[in-house]
Amino acid sequence: MKRIYCQIGMLGVLLAFALPAFSQSNVACPVETPYVDPDYGTPISFEEKFGYDVLEKMQCNKRRSNVKLVMQVNAYEQGGNAYGFRNLPNIIKDFEMTHGIENWRIAVIVHSGGWPLVVKNGKYQSMIEGYAEHPNVDIYYCLNTAAARGHKTDDIVDGVKFVTAGVS
8 A cells, every 4th residue: 555655656746747848837928039120130029129118018828738729710801811811820920939839729710701711723722721731720611601602522622621600
């Protein structure tokens, strides 16, 4: 019995030292600035860019491990950039650079008026394929929207997954 308690105690000590390595909660925030001097290509600190007291006022993610985000995209810009998707590179950079988060996932749900973004041979196909190949990004298309538009799975960009409803 004494041996079992000793083994349980050792397991507890091991976990106490091992778990912080996986949580990333002890990483200072911000980890790195995403801003670069356009003339020299060198990093610009948050203080240089926004003022000496910006770090005191800046809110960093408290959760630094296993971060998940859901984005709903229900429109696209006529003749412009893909609405919603234009923010995705900034979100990814913010997770990885500013917060130092390595294990994150983003689910992008496309529904309603966002349908042109996921249709094959469309203006946005290469962008959607690129995000669909990203290991931490999942793109879903609403089956209710697909039904309303008469879309079949063959009509949708490869790598896009499906959900029964875009708002649930």
